[in-house]
Amino acid sequence: MKSLQLGLMLLAAIGLSVQAAAAQEWGTVTGRFVVDGKVATLPADDVTKDAGFCGAKLPNQTLVVGEDGGLKNVAVWLYLDRGQDAPAVHPSYAEAAKKPVVIDNKACLYEPHVSAVVVGQPVEFKNSDPIPHNFKVEGFANAGMNNLVPVGGVYEHKFDSEERYPMNASCSIHPWMTAKIVVRELPYMAVSAEDGTFTIENLPVGKHKLQVWHEIPGTVKEMQVGGKKVKDRKGLLEIEVKAGQNDLGNLVIDAGDLK
DSSP states (O other): OHHHHHHHHHHHHHHHHHHHHHHOOEEEEEEEEEEESOOOOOOOEEOOSOHHHHOSEEOOOSOOBOTTOBBOOOEEEEEOOTTOOOOOOOTHHHHHTTSOEEEEEETTEEESSEEEEETTOEEEEEEOSSSOEEEEEEOSSSOOEEEEEOTTOEEEEEOOSOOSSOEEEEOSSSTTOEEEEEEESSSOEEEOOTTSEEEEEEEESEEEEEEEEETTTEEOOEEEETTEEEEOTTOEEEEEEOSEEEEEEEEEEEGGGOO
């Protein structure tokens, strides 16, 4: 009799768990980072090695602003307060985390310049150039790496710990080559595209905080969202996610803060 009661209780618990998962609602967050004002053009990088292939100069990728003000390579990720429980992760992310993130050497530059990686996700450090490169990656929570990637080669790696801020990547052979790698436990993150747009899919409905970062100035402490000034020393943006699409519109950063 007791076994029957325990079995019924277990079935009831499983039923409640399935119902809770089914009842969870999700929302996708979009937005566009825009620069207000004119930023100074960064000088091109001098090529000090392999100029025969790379060319004499290469564009500096640290600050890329489109003609219409869209800001590229802004990283944004879900921020949890100390002691806060992590939210549910949408099932679609399980398969996505198995797919490798590719960071390539193309024409003596890293592509992409800023990457987003989930802890444990495979990363392929690739060399598409006809000259050797190496990947030197340094963080705080993960052990550093410094690996030569020959012509046509691929070095596979996984990061096993979350980093509070983006990791530095560089090439010891070609010192102008730099990149950033965002490594987070939760998959709720994005990097803005060439036009400044970003998308974070399938966040649980409710109130959340997003942390905003750009290589210059680092933490983005001030911006205009919906016509209102948002100021936070940690670069936090509080949002409320509703079921379906959630467009934050233009997130405007003053050009004076990008120097």
